[in-house]
Every structure is written in structure tokens, then in C-alpha cells.
Amino acid sequence: MVNYRKVSACALAATMVLGMGTMMTACTNKSGKAEVISASDTWYNTTRIVLKDSYDPADYELIQHDQPMVCGDKYVVLYAGLKKMPAGAFTDPNFDYNSYLVSDLVEFDKDGNEIRTLHLNDMIVKSADYVAQVTSVVPSEKGVGIYYINQKTKALTLDVENSYAEIDLETGELVGEPQLLELGKQAYVAKVVNAEGYDCLEVSDENFQIVFYKDGKQVSKTDFDKDIGKDKVGYIDSMYGNGAGKLLVQAYSDGDTITLEVDPQSGKAQQIETDADILKKHYTYFEGNEYCLTSDGIKKLNASGEEEDFIMFDDCNINRNESNGGNILAATENGAVLACTGFQSDNYFEQAPTVIYTFEKADSNPNEGKKVLKVANLNTTFSYNEAEGLRVFNETNKDCFAKVVTYDVDDYKDSKTKGNSENDSIEEGKGKAQLANALAVELMSGDGPDVILGAADYAELFNEDYLVDLTTYIGGDNGLDTSKYFTNIIDASKEDGKLFYMPNAFVFSGIVCDKTTIPSGAVGFTLDQYKTFVSDTCNGEDPYTLDSTRLEFFEECLSNCHEAMIKDGKANFDQQEFRDLANFFKDSIPEHVDNGDEDLVYGMPEDGKNAYVATIGSLPALAMYSRFGANTTVVGLPSSDGKGPSVYISDSVSISAKSENKDGAWEFVKTMSSDEVLQYADANPLNKEALDAKLKEAEKFNTDYYNLITEASDTPISDEELPMYGLYNPDSGLPESYKASIESVSSITTCDNEIMSIVIEEIQPFFEGQKDLDSVIEIINNRAQTVLDERK
Amino acid sequence: MSEKQQQRGEVLLKRSELNKQKKRLHRRRKILDWGVFTGYLLPSLLGVFLFFFMPLLMLLKTSFQKSSTNTDFVGFTNYTRVITNGAFKDASINTLTFALIAVPLAIVLALLIALLLNSGMPGKSIFRSILLNPMMVPVASIVLIWQVFFSYNGVINGWLGNLFGLDKIDWLKSSYAQIVILIMFIWKNLGYNMVLFLAALNNIPTEVIESAKMDGAGPVKRFFAIKMHYLSSTIFFVGIMSLINSFKIFREVYLLTGDYPFDTLYMLQHYMNNAFRHLDYSRLSSGAIIMCIVMIIIVGFLFFAEAKFGGDIEE
Incomplete structure (x- = not known):
């Protein structure tokens, strides 16, 4: 019996040692070689x-x-x-x-x-x-x-x-x-x-x-x-x-989509019942095959009814914003024809042109020898300028070819709560936090993309372990001339003096109001000024909580200043700025009440409002709230120091810290930030000249349309009525006011989603009067510090 | 050679042949026994190997890799990263502290109740059933009950305010948090431990106790000198089970407080669960291996203590 024990123990030990040894040898060394395009890789001439x-x-x-x-x-x-x-x-x-x-x-x-x-x-x-x-x-x-x-x-x-x-x-x-x-x-x-x-x-x-x-x-x-x-x-x-002989119809029924x-x-x-993925696929039938257009390319149904790749956009060079929402006009064995919509300028009299893409399979790939640059898009779809930048880069760069990897935040949300509008904003934050975590792991390991579009919305990635500090590149020999950019936007985008993304296009948000109703020269409201403004000018009705909850308002204001509370890996919410903001929201901001005015369109004279919270991406967007005429201005949300409007970066481009092709990635960044590309920005471009050109287009449309309706109308149209048409008085100087608002920007709306969700969870009892601020701050610091410690 | 010597030689030869035959038969029987023994054990061994040892080895391998997607060998980098991480240290301290308080408390309280029930008090079976009930309650229900009692606007704060005029205590987000979890742990595991001790107490030979009584040993002396020796293996078993259950309390804590609770409730499993959520499998594996090593040390110590104090009982 003793022998049995010894033999069994020896056998077990031998198995474990052998197993460990086998496992250890499974650890390999990565070759570290970047993918290079070969002549035999599939290619479609476009x-x-x-x-x-x-x-x-x-x-x-x-x-x-x-x-x-x-x-x-x-x-x-x-x-x-x-x-x-x-x-x-x-x-x-x-x-x-x-x-x-x-x-x-x-x-x-x-x-x-x-x-x-x-x-x-x-x-x-x-x-x-x-x-x-x-x-x-x-x-x-x-x-x-x-x-x-x-x-x-x-x-x-x-x-x-x-x-x-x-x-x-x-x-x-x-x-x-x-x-x-x-x-x-x-x-x-x-x-x-x-x-x-x-x-x-x-x-x-x-x-x-x-x-x-x-x-x-x-x-x-x-x-x-x-x-x-x-x-x-x-x-x-x-x-x-639907590709199977039936017609799929989306219709409205009692307010719901069925x-x-x-x-x-x-x-x-x-x-x-169908899920969103199936609804996105529109099948078109050509010569015995069903085709559908997706964001990655044109797919075909094979004989078994399964989708297979047909013409993928990584195998050709097109503007992916144009192809999004296009229609397949024809498809054959070796090619296809796609009808798309081109760039829509701010002059809405000129409809965006029809753009036709023809694809023809090539015998060899003309990009042979180019290194593949992996570009991740965190925004799911491309804005026009991003898509154009990708196209121009692939067309002009001799060393690299960019291929796209999409990260869809919907894939990281809790499937049970998807589409539940009550939880949408909370689940969006959680989904983004999960996406950021997944991307961070890939970036750290060196398997992630070389370039990331849309990283500005993910503060969790602002770390030199994940992203390159672009200030060294901008000021280098192969740098950028920043004099033509809005440098205040670039400065606001910096985190502890480091620039982790290039902010190519942005929208700014704040309160649109009459500048005679705010302190002279103010670019934003201090907390006391806002209290006075709401009670005197807005008759006690807070413009933000008309549509949003107090928590959402608080979250937005905190996003504009939270970087001061998280510094060098330490969470410290026990600061006067946070206390003032929290107390202000508790004492002065009412909770949102649904007053049944869902049909009320704000910006019209009959809405009775004297201020609007708006996110402005173009001059026509501001024109919708311009009933204050020449006095229309955009000022910042309440803060302890009266900051100007805050900016949300809609288009950004970053370089992975572990990229093996940083030079190629930097060339990509330069292309994205070039005049040629930024002229197509949907939102406000970083380039001043591009913004001026956009404003000119919008002004032309405004003037032409204004003349049209005043000629057609028997009675003069007042400044207050013009927003109904999406117009402003051409003599009001609104474009100058628009630019001034941009130039007054000093902060970026960004947040660490994980920490923000903790703050929002803990601040609620304080707003409801159940807890004092000291204990809430202690808990927030405690929990937020755990989050930061884990990341080290 | 004389006839007698010849006969003697023949007997010796026969004897040696018989011995050889005996040895052969004995060996054959041994092999047969081995075959039967191995055959019965093989399915279980296979299962243990596939579902326990293999994952453990894979865990070990992942702990030496750069990341879940990169199999580069990085030596002890992940371990260094984990050991020097502030969150891991806090989690380790919290977990150890909880185990050091909860496990002895669970053993002592369970033993005391078992002794009480074994002393011949009436209604023993009813009390036993009542104490076992918490084991059957689902985790989600326990969490709900604890939330109702210990939330900021819960029952306990209501009693404190109404009966004693005291301020509310944020039980789960203050330094009292571990007390709440300790109470939950004791409440849940007391019954099971008590039943084990009751069974062990019933197995102590009464003659030994009686002879000790006759020799003039008092109840305290009888308990420590006799009963404790007989209970040592049960105490060892209950200790290990309680230690394992002290780690399992993460389930309830997670449901009560989420991914990032107040720091006194932040356990090793939170650290590893968050690493899993963040897809950082290398960090997760390293943390798990470190925890495994610590557990081996603790259990090894318990084995040593059991052998020292209870070894004579088995022999």
C-alpha cells in the first residue's frame, strides 16, 4: 500500500512537470513583422x-x-x-x-x-x-x-x-x-x-x-x-x-417602429421580430445573386444563403462616407456599380451630387510592397472628411496602405438593455468603458491598430502606454504648421500638457441667448451668474432641464472640468470646484419635469424661451436659435470660473504607442489634418481657412434663401421669425459671433466613463438630500481611486 | 552425502520453489489489484486532469505571456506588475483580514452551538433545522434581504433613528462594511459547520470521557484534553471549508456593491473579476497563481497543525 502511494505520487508529479514544460514551450516569440501587401492580394480598380x-x-x-x-x-x-x-x-x-x-x-x-x-x-x-x-x-x-x-x-x-x-x-x-x-x-x-x-x-x-x-x-x-x-x-x-423572396417593411405603428x-x-x-443587424441589410438582386451593401463592403449571398465577401472596401479605394447609404446599381462576377451621394455643403440650395463608383476586379494589386496601416474607427461610421482623408492617403502615400477595423460600441453594451431609452445614456457610458478596456488591452499587447479615429471620446486611453504624445511630432521636422489651426482647441485637447489625439473637427456646446441678458464680456456663466440668469431672464425655467435630467446636466458640467480632479493617477474630488458644482446643482437646478411639450420645437418665438442649450456644428445649426438677431451669442455652461463653451471633438486621430509604423501613422495624421481633407468637415474644422470657407457657403445659402422668402412674403419677416426657416438676418453679424464663440473655447467635454458612472451613482443621494457632501466625496474618492489603481 | 542430508536438501529445494511460486502468485495478484484500482480511478483521474490540472497549467502559461493576444514570454513581469499594484495589495489585505476574522469566528461559534446542542437541551432538532435554513436560501434573496436591512434608507438605520435617535450609517460604504459582510458570512455558514461538529461530537467514545470523569477531570479539562483531540480533524476540515467559503463571499459582495465597492469590501476576486472584464488575462492569471500559492501555504499550515495536535487520534 505504501508503494502504491509512492508510485501514484510520482506519476502525478511527473505528469504535472511534463505538462508545465509543454505549456511553457507553447509561449512563442512574435515575429514582429508588419503585414505587407502582395501583388496577389485581391484588388478592385475603382x-x-x-x-x-x-x-x-x-x-x-x-x-x-x-x-x-x-x-x-x-x-x-x-x-x-x-x-x-x-x-x-x-x-x-x-x-x-x-x-x-x-x-x-x-x-x-x-x-x-x-x-x-x-x-x-x-x-x-x-x-x-x-x-x-x-x-x-x-x-x-x-x-x-x-x-x-x-x-x-x-x-x-x-x-x-x-x-x-x-x-x-x-x-x-x-x-x-x-x-x-x-x-x-x-x-x-x-x-x-x-x-x-x-x-x-x-x-x-x-x-x-x-x-x-x-x-x-x-x-x-x-x-x-x-x-x-x-x-x-x-x-x-x-x-x-430580404434575399429570400420576401419584402421586409419598416413601418410606424402607434409610435413604435415595427x-x-x-x-x-x-x-x-x-x-x-428582427434584430438591428438584419434590418441594416438591404438586398438587391442581380443576375441570379443577392447582394447587400454593408459598411465594410458589398456582400453576396451564396447558394446556401450565407453571406460571403464580394467587394470589400479594404480591397479598393473609395470614400466610405459616400458609400454609406449608397445603392447597388449593378453587379456581375467581377465588379459592381454603386450610386452614392457626394458631399453636401452648407449651401443647401446645391444638393449633394450623385457619385457613381464602378468596381472592376484587377489582375494584381497595385499597392504591392506597401505596409498595411491598421486604422480603427471607434465611431462606427466615417464622417465625410475622415472618409476622404482615408481615400486620399491610400491614393497618395507610397509606403503604406490603410485598412479599417471597426469597433462598434453596441457590441459592448448589455444586450438586455439595448434600445431601452430610459437606460440609454447609462448603458452607452458602460458600453464605451468596455470598448475602451478591450482596446486598451489590444494596444498594450501591440496587436491593436496603428491609428485610432475617435479616441477623443475615451479618456481612459489618454496614457503614454496606449497613445503617442503628438506634441513631439507636431513640432518636429516633419511637423504641422499650427498657425492655421485653432490653437485654443489644440491646447484644450491636451491632457497634462500631452496631446493624445489631433482634434480635426469639433462641435461646441453651450447656452444660446441674447448677449444683452448676460454680464458684459462674459464667455460663460459662473454659478451665481447662472442662478441670476435663470431666475431673471428665463423666468425660473432652467433651459437645460427642459429636455434633460438634472443628473445629465451635472454630468455635462462635470465633464468640462473633471480633469482637475483626476491627476497623475490620483482621484481627488475634494476640491472647491466640485463642491461648488454639486451644491449648486442641489440647490439651484430643478429636476426635469415632463410637461408634455414633446411637440414644442425650440427656437421659435412661440416657445417662450429666452435661452437654449445647443450643440452647434455649423452656422445653420446656430441660425435655428438666432431669434435674438445681432445679439445672438453662445456662452458656456455654468462653472466655478465662468468657462466659455465647451467643445466636443467629433473627429480625432491618434497613434498607438505600440505601433511599429509610427512614421506611416504620422503621415496618416497629417493627411487627415490637411487643408485638402478638412474642407469637407461635417462639423467645425480645426483649420481656420476651412471654417471660413464653410461659413461663406452657409452665408451664401442664408442670403439667397432670405432674399427668396422676403420677396415671396407680403409682410416683412422679423428676426424672431427667421429661425422658423432656419435662417438669420444677414446683417446680424452671426458668423462673427460664431467664430468668437469658437475662439472663446477653453475646455473639452470628455470623461473617464468608468469614474463618471461612479460619480453619477454616488451623487444622487446627495441631490435627494439623503447624504452630506463630505461623505459622498469620501466614497467617490475611495471608489475612483480603486479604478485608477487597478489600471496601473 | 548421507541420505539425511539429501532429504534435507530436497526439502530446502521444495521450500525455495514454493517460495518462488508464492512470490509469483503475489506479484500477479498485485498487478491485478493495480489494474482494478487504476480502472476504477481512471474516469475520475481523467476528469480531474482535464478540468482541474489542465486549466491550472494553462493559467500558469498565460501568467507568463504578454497578453491574451500576444504569446510572447515575459518572465515574471506580470507577477511583478500584480504584486506592486496598489489595488492588488488592498484587495489582498482585505481578503486576508476577512479570512482571519471570519474563519476562526465561524469555527468557534459553530463549535459552541454544537456543544450546546449536544448537551442534551430540549428542541435540539428544531434548532438544528433553523440554523441550517440559511444554507438553502438563494444568493439573490440573501442580497435582497441585506439590502433591505443595511441600505442607507434600510431597516437597521430606521431602527437606529427611531428607537435610539442615532444618525444613519452608510453600512456598505463605510468602515462598517466588513462587519455587515461578516454577519452575512456567519449567518450563512454557521448551520453547516455546526452540523459537522455535532457529528464529530457524537463520534467521541463515551468510555474515554467517563474514565476521565472517574479520574476527576473537570469539564474544561475534559474538553481540552479529550474532546479537542477528537475534534481536531473536524476543526481542520471546517477550517478549510470556512476558508473556501470566505472567498466565496465575493458573490454576495459583488451583487450588493458592484465592480468597484468601498475599499474595505474590495476583495481579490474583485481585482480578478475586473481584470477578466477588461480582458487582461495575463494579470488575471498572475493574480490567481499568487492566490493559489498563498492558499497552499495556509492549507499546508493547517495540515501541519492537524497532524501535530490530532495525529495521535488517528493512530
Whole structure:
């Protein structure tokens, strides 16, 4: 028996030692070699064409283009609108409206040049007593199928006649006789979508319904009252094929969004539950295959119904903001055609152009030998300038090619509370904290991305273990000329003197009010000034808690100053600034009360408000609150020192501290911060000249639109009424005020999500009067310090 | 050689052959025994190896790696990082402190109650059932009850305020936090420990006690000189179980206070749980190995103490 024990013990010990040894040898040494593109890597040559039309917005009341198609070797786009009407047109009973309505089919060649315009109104109008309007166009056998209405001009009813006709693009003539559609007298075809081999007409009659046509014949129509419930289906938001022969419809029902699955053959509909990922996928059918456009590229369904990669955007070079929301016009074995929307400037009279991308599979990858630069996007989608910067970098840089890795904060949220709006802001914070943790681990290990877009929102990463201090690069030999930037924004972005991200575009937030109601020269409110402002100017109604809770307001104000409370890895909330802020919120800020004014649109004179809390990303955004005329100003949220408006960095770019290609990453940062790219910033660009150009575009739109409506109006329009149109008085000097607000910015809205969630949790009992501030501060310090200690 | 000598030689030869046969048979039986013994043990051994030793070895490997995604060997860097981390030190102190207070308290109280119940008091089985009930209550219910009692606006503060006019105490976010958890631990584990002691007390031979009585030994002398010796293995077992349960209290603490509780409640498992949440598996593994080593030392000490004080009983 003793022998048994000894033998067993020896065997066990030997197994453990052997096992340990085996495990240890499994530790390997990483080669440390960056990925390099080879000639055999998949590549699609991409051609980008902007369709250049000859419509001058000045000649039209309204002109818009929509529904591009590819027909043979041409691109065809529907243009609809209204020409500039002469004075008195609306009161003239004999006025020929039809000649002013625009329903044009414009054909473009492969280079985007306009080659022919077919004036459809002349072809489809029934007679001189009618006006005709094209509602939708679809590809057809001979060219283009058009759905249109004819309405009697002098009739006092809303009766219309819905018809379908086909245009032969060879001849430019109608094919045969138009076909009258079997729809109600007041039915209106709002939209036509070609899906699963059917023309799906969204028809607005007494209720919404969908009518299915195939080869010009009506196949079926839905009866939502019968299938879903009486008056259950309200407005139809979108519809698209699901890749399996059914139409997926998103509709509104009693204030909620519901998803319906409709069988085009029978018209039968049923409500289904689907998750957000499936709803994002819109399938288009070409030559026996289903394709869908995702943020990563075009995917195809294989024979088993599973998605496989088809044309991925890392295998070509396009602007990913343009492709987002695009439509696949054609797809073959070796390529595809995508219709997208180009850059929309702040001059809204000029609609964003249609951009066509053609993809063609190449025999070899022209980027052979370039090092791959991994770019992480923490914002899920790209802003236009970020997408353009990525495209320009890949086009011009000879040493590196950027490939994208997306981090979606939704993947890190608690799935049980997703979409629950009551917990949204708390869960968003927790999701971001989780994402930051996951990214931090990857960055530390050296497996993370080389470049990170959107890191400005993640204060947890502001550490030299994770991100490079860019101040050394900016001032270096290959640096940046910061004189053309808003240096106050750059300075505000620094953490303990270190710049962990380049702030390329930003929005600023604060309180929009009349500057005569605030202390002269103030750029923000001290706590006492704000109390006085709320009681005197706002009649006791706090502008922030109209829409938000006191806690959210507190969180925002604290985000503007919390960096003073967390320094050098130490949490110290026992500071006068924090105490003053907490006491102020407890004593002076009321809790949000839902007064049922959800429909009230703020910014209008009738809202009775004298101040608004707003986040401003463009001049038109400020114009919405500009009823104070020349006195409109934006000042900071309350703080102990009366800081100016705070800035939220919408576009930022950072370099990983463990990147093996920091030089390439820095070139990427420079491209993102260049004039060429920043001119396309959706929000306020860091570059002063780019901002001036943006303001000029916005001013031009404002002036033109202002002149238009004042000419059309019989009575003068006051400054107070202009925000209703999204306008401001051109003589008010609002652009200068706008720039002044930016120049007064000295703080950034950012926060450590984990610590902020602790502060918010602990401050609530203090606001409710259950605990004193000293004990709350002690607990916050205690818990926050644990968080910071863990990270060391 | 004489006939007698020849006969003697033959007998000796026969005897040696018989001995050889005996040895052969004995060896065969041993091998058979080994086979049976191994066959019965193999499934369990396999399970222990797959689900205990293998993960332990993988844990060890991860603790020497750079990160969960990078298998570079970094030596003792992770261990240094963990040992020098302030949060780990605080967590270790809290966990050890709690164990040092809770485990002896659990043993002593359980033993006292067992002695009381074993003294012949009426209603023994009812009391035993009542004391065992906390074991059956689900963790979530316990947490709910404790929240109702010990939250800032809970029952205890209500009593203190109404009956004694005292200020409210933030039980779970102050230096009283460990007391609350200690009470929860004792309440939950007392019954089980008591039952073990009751069983052990019933196994003490009565003749030994009686002969000690006859020799004039008083109750205290009888307890320490006789009963404690017989209870030593049970005390050892209860000690180890209580030590393990003192670590398991993290479950309730986590449900009560979340990822980052007040510092006196921040345990080693919080540190490791947060490391897991942050996907920092190297740090997690290093912390776990350090904790494992400390546990081995403590249990080793308990083995030594048991052998020293109770060894004569087994023999």
C-alpha cells in the first residue's frame, strides 16, 4: 500500500512537470513583422464619377435628383422640381403649372457628362387640363419604367390618376400606351422599390399599402388592416428585399417602429421580430445573386444563403462616407456599380451630387510592397472628411496602405438593455468603458491598430502606454504648421500638457441667448451668474432641464472640468470646484419635469424661451436659435470660473504607442489634418481657412434663401421669425459671433466613463438630500481611486 | 552425502520453489489489484486532469505571456506588475483580514452551538433545522434581504433613528462594511459547520470521557484534553471549508456593491473579476497563481497543525 502511494505520487508529479514544460514551450516569440501587401492580394480598380448636371439652382424654386440607374452604358437620373414661378402665378386661374413642373430623365455618359434630357412631363401629361408628375422610376426591359400621376388643375378634389409607362432610351420615346394602374382615386404612389424581382409600390391612400407589380401587371396588394390590425400600420419608412423572396417593411405603428414581412406573390403580411443587424441589410438582386451593401463592403449571398465577401472596401479605394447609404446599381462576377451621394455643403440650395463608383476586379494589386496601416474607427461610421482623408492617403502615400477595423460600441453594451431609452445614456457610458478596456488591452499587447479615429471620446486611453504624445511630432521636422489651426482647441485637447489625439473637427456646446441678458464680456456663466440668469431672464425655467435630467446636466458640467480632479493617477474630488458644482446643482437646478411639450420645437418665438442649450456644428445649426438677431451669442455652461463653451471633438486621430509604423501613422495624421481633407468637415474644422470657407457657403445659402422668402412674403419677416426657416438676418453679424464663440473655447467635454458612472451613482443621494457632501466625496474618492489603481 | 542430508536438501529445494511460486502468485495478484484500482480511478483521474490540472497549467502559461493576444514570454513581469499594484495589495489585505476574522469566528461559534446542542437541551432538532435554513436560501434573496436591512434608507438605520435617535450609517460604504459582510458570512455558514461538529461530537467514545470523569477531570479539562483531540480533524476540515467559503463571499459582495465597492469590501476576486472584464488575462492569471500559492501555504499550515495536535487520534 505504501508503494502504491509512492508510485501514484510520482506519476502525478511527473505528469504535472511534463505538462508545465509543454505549456511553457507553447509561449512563442512574435515575429514582429508588419503585414505587407502582395501583388496577389485581391484588388478592385475603382472609378469615381460625379454626375455633372446643368441645372442652376438659381433658376428653380426647387430642383432635386434621385433614383439613379444604370442603363446599358449610360447612367440615368430622375430630376424633379419646380422652375422659378413668375409673380402672380398662384392667383392666375389660367396659369400653365405643367410647364413649370420639372420631371426630367437625365442621361449621363460613363464620364459623368450630361448627354440628353428627356422632359417627361410633356410625354405623360394627359391634356392641358392636367398636371403630371413622375413619382418613381425603375429599370425596365427597354429602358426605364416611370410611375406618375395626372391631376386635374381646376378640380377641387385631390383625385389623381396613377399610371405606368415605359421609355425606350434608344429613341427617347414612350413604348406603347401608358397603363392606368388599379389604384384608388386619391391614391398616391409615394415610392417604388424594385425588390425580389417585383416593383413594390408604396401607395398612400386612406391607409398605406404596398402593391406588387411584375412585368407591368399587378400581382397582389397588401391589406394591413386585415393582416396586422385595423389602423395598426401607419407611415411606411422603408422596404427592401430580404434575399429570400420576401419584402421586409419598416413601418410606424402607434409610435413604435415595427417590422413586417410581406409575400409579394400573395400580398400577405405578418409582423416579425428582427434584430438591428438584419434590418441594416438591404438586398438587391442581380443576375441570379443577392447582394447587400454593408459598411465594410458589398456582400453576396451564396447558394446556401450565407453571406460571403464580394467587394470589400479594404480591397479598393473609395470614400466610405459616400458609400454609406449608397445603392447597388449593378453587379456581375467581377465588379459592381454603386450610386452614392457626394458631399453636401452648407449651401443647401446645391444638393449633394450623385457619385457613381464602378468596381472592376484587377489582375494584381497595385499597392504591392506597401505596409498595411491598421486604422480603427471607434465611431462606427466615417464622417465625410475622415472618409476622404482615408481615400486620399491610400491614393497618395507610397509606403503604406490603410485598412479599417471597426469597433462598434453596441457590441459592448448589455444586450438586455439595448434600445431601452430610459437606460440609454447609462448603458452607452458602460458600453464605451468596455470598448475602451478591450482596446486598451489590444494596444498594450501591440496587436491593436496603428491609428485610432475617435479616441477623443475615451479618456481612459489618454496614457503614454496606449497613445503617442503628438506634441513631439507636431513640432518636429516633419511637423504641422499650427498657425492655421485653432490653437485654443489644440491646447484644450491636451491632457497634462500631452496631446493624445489631433482634434480635426469639433462641435461646441453651450447656452444660446441674447448677449444683452448676460454680464458684459462674459464667455460663460459662473454659478451665481447662472442662478441670476435663470431666475431673471428665463423666468425660473432652467433651459437645460427642459429636455434633460438634472443628473445629465451635472454630468455635462462635470465633464468640462473633471480633469482637475483626476491627476497623475490620483482621484481627488475634494476640491472647491466640485463642491461648488454639486451644491449648486442641489440647490439651484430643478429636476426635469415632463410637461408634455414633446411637440414644442425650440427656437421659435412661440416657445417662450429666452435661452437654449445647443450643440452647434455649423452656422445653420446656430441660425435655428438666432431669434435674438445681432445679439445672438453662445456662452458656456455654468462653472466655478465662468468657462466659455465647451467643445466636443467629433473627429480625432491618434497613434498607438505600440505601433511599429509610427512614421506611416504620422503621415496618416497629417493627411487627415490637411487643408485638402478638412474642407469637407461635417462639423467645425480645426483649420481656420476651412471654417471660413464653410461659413461663406452657409452665408451664401442664408442670403439667397432670405432674399427668396422676403420677396415671396407680403409682410416683412422679423428676426424672431427667421429661425422658423432656419435662417438669420444677414446683417446680424452671426458668423462673427460664431467664430468668437469658437475662439472663446477653453475646455473639452470628455470623461473617464468608468469614474463618471461612479460619480453619477454616488451623487444622487446627495441631490435627494439623503447624504452630506463630505461623505459622498469620501466614497467617490475611495471608489475612483480603486479604478485608477487597478489600471496601473 | 548421507541420505539425511539429501532429504534435507530436497526439502530446502521444495521450500525455495514454493517460495518462488508464492512470490509469483503475489506479484500477479498485485498487478491485478493495480489494474482494478487504476480502472476504477481512471474516469475520475481523467476528469480531474482535464478540468482541474489542465486549466491550472494553462493559467500558469498565460501568467507568463504578454497578453491574451500576444504569446510572447515575459518572465515574471506580470507577477511583478500584480504584486506592486496598489489595488492588488488592498484587495489582498482585505481578503486576508476577512479570512482571519471570519474563519476562526465561524469555527468557534459553530463549535459552541454544537456543544450546546449536544448537551442534551430540549428542541435540539428544531434548532438544528433553523440554523441550517440559511444554507438553502438563494444568493439573490440573501442580497435582497441585506439590502433591505443595511441600505442607507434600510431597516437597521430606521431602527437606529427611531428607537435610539442615532444618525444613519452608510453600512456598505463605510468602515462598517466588513462587519455587515461578516454577519452575512456567519449567518450563512454557521448551520453547516455546526452540523459537522455535532457529528464529530457524537463520534467521541463515551468510555474515554467517563474514565476521565472517574479520574476527576473537570469539564474544561475534559474538553481540552479529550474532546479537542477528537475534534481536531473536524476543526481542520471546517477550517478549510470556512476558508473556501470566505472567498466565496465575493458573490454576495459583488451583487450588493458592484465592480468597484468601498475599499474595505474590495476583495481579490474583485481585482480578478475586473481584470477578466477588461480582458487582461495575463494579470488575471498572475493574480490567481499568487492566490493559489498563498492558499497552499495556509492549507499546508493547517495540515501541519492537524497532524501535530490530532495525529495521535488517528493512530
